[in-house]
Amino acid sequence: MSEIWNTEKLHAHYAQSLRVDDLLYDSKTEHQRLKVFTNGTFGRILTLDDVVQTTEGDNFIYHEMLTHVPLLAHGAAKRVLIIGGGDGGIAREVLKHESVEHVTMVEIDAGVVDFSKEYLPMLSQGAFEDPRLNLVINDGAVFMKENTETFDVIIVDSTDPIGPGEVLFTDTFYGHAARALSEHGIIVTQNGVPFMQGDELTNTMRAFQSLFADATCYLATIPTYAGGPMALGWGSHSSQSRNVNLETIERRFIAAGLNPDYYTPEVHKAAFALPGYVKKLMP
Template identity: 70%
Template sequence: MTGWMRETLHRDHAQALRVERLLYDSETDHQRLQVFENATFGRVLTLDGVVQTTEADNFIYHEMLTHVPILAHGAARRVLIVGGGDGGMAREVLKHPGVARLTMVEIDAGVVAFSKEYLPMLSAGAFDDPRLELVIADGAEFMRADGPDYDVIIIDSTDPVGPGDVLFTDSFYGHAKRRLAEGGILVTQNGVPFLQPDELIGTMGAFRALFADPACYLATIPTYAGGPMAFGWGSDGDARATPLDVLEGRFAESGIATDYYTPEVHKAAFALPGYVRRLLA
């Protein structure tokens, strides 16, 4: 297969990526997985025809959903990822030497298996780290159950269609808050607000009811077309107000090398343009 992959996630907008070579195409119990090569973006993963991540630009998404909450928290020992079967989020979390335990809950074992084979550069050895506990289960059911508390919870969900839909509900967020330790932080992916405003509006409505500090921040990721992507932030602590000099000290001490995240970008990401502010009003 060569030609073009056309993504039609949005009603009035589509994007196309050239398919240089199709590497994988298979239907699992939950979704259709495809991996193909593109000259600009490298290997591209799609689920049901929607781009999930690429070899070239995944670092932006993964760095901003991990380093922002972990460095803002400052003492995160236990981290939970819901989703993230490609391993990219785990890769970034495990760069933090202070993280003693990372639990990753992925609904589809097939995503993990084929990511190890076809997208090994995304996990970069994260699945072999002894600090990682991989749980194959429904994320919503896992969150409802009793279990340990977490300092940071990262919801690395697909868009709210199919099996990812339940991860955008008020009840799911309520259960997630119950699993946060004191001072804990919940972060979520909430789509591109210009084209998917309802995702952010719904999550922020729930966060305002649940958290003392509900907020969102932004990052621009080329293959998530339509403007910057929004990430939800929920906490009852004051970690979002961590001063720049403190973030700089924590970042330097971590020894982590990044391609997008910097402490300055961290602070600036919470400065929202007017149209996003109006969605939150």
Template identity: 75%
Template sequence: MTDWVREALHRDYAQSLRVGEVLYDSATDHQRLRVFINGTFGRVLTLDDVVQTTEGDNFIYHEMMTHVPILAHGAARRVLIIGGGDGGMAREVLRHRSVEHVTMVEIDAGVVDFSRTYLPMLSQGAFDDPRLNLVINDGAAFIRNTAEKFDVIVVDSTDPVGPGEVLFTDTFYGHAKRALTPGGILVTQNGVPFMQGAELTNTMRAFKALFADWGCYLASIPTYAGGPMAFGWGTDGDARQTPLDVLDQRFAAAGIETDYYTPEVHKAAFALPAYVKRLMP
């Protein structure tokens, strides 16, 4: 098994990926970063041996965390990304010509540097887009202190351990709501509910206290193993109710080609299985 990496994120369950060529392996001040090639998923990025993104299936995660809130909102001009150092989230946000400004806050400059070198297919030039303002800072500190307002906030965090833990707190979510424009939308990654149910429940409890419309939607991403992943949704507007025909019109007007997102998938993603519903507070 020396040519395999074992991801032990969950107590009673683990997945393994075959490691081909190792392209990068170095510890920064915050975490150990590795990029290696896998025969199915292409280039794989891990932080402390936990898969963060892959060349092969990252499109599902990035498309669903960006196009769902942006197209539901319908008039998003300013977007904030917390995390997302590989550039994939910025890539998808910036595909919307209607988005005028993106602030991306990443705690670890090392993630950005090696992603530009070893994972350029994820960012596809997003770091050079003049609409992007890259801020190297702690996301929780930024959201606590900023006076800026955003139409959509995307929290592309790691799992709630280490530097990412603070991004799952009630205080953080409260500061994020304050940074939203009226009708603005906050979306978060909340892990795989079958394996990480408490993570979703805790976020939903905070969202229930903060937002008029709160909940989550789902997408299945192969390397985030253990079932479909949940994305938290919070807003004081009615964007979730955007009709399918309106989503169709907005999607067509955006002129974006996608590999996972469609307006039909957008609407269906909010239909939750019973075990996920039972995790709601």
């Protein structure tokens, strides 16, 4: 029997392929085509329109870095907003912080949540049942425009800026998000692999620099997000949170009782050290 491979053609001159050992789910929703399959190295893999979104094997890197960095930098976040994240991985990590009192999660596609519960329960680990979580099925851009609440941390766990995720990379969306942040609030965003998607980072940073007193990005290397380290955008109305020293981060980390597989206080601080080619993408 011939092998079946899932080939991701997100980039014009570069593609990656993952062997499909067992296709578990394949269905086209109103918004996108969802697939879940198993792979000998990465376990269960979720793709949207053949683009890898998350895997059982390496999701911990992305989810820990997009969550623990802003939460431990802030130090007193009680209200968190997640845009996207229908697989539940971000919610899983946020809710590990007992100091967080309320989480609003806005996902455009109810189908992603439903089949993630069934086919990828190891990602959410019961997060959808946590009483602190309020799941809202809505377009993230529409929600942000109409929102009147204030949040300490906003995490934008979006797909790439194509299709339904495109509006989550606009100046208008970021402007509404900036308005929704508390005084020392932080927004973090998925900004692609800068070696392959430099414009994505440049455009976001241009918007952030006009909206926030502190605007930059930090890096994390996730194997299935191929082409180099991923950039995670960072915006805040104050530079206070990003400049918290290592000793304070370590103290907060210990107090939170976390036991992550990638994140450490040292990695937290080092992630903001940017290589030259990434610095050159900053406007």
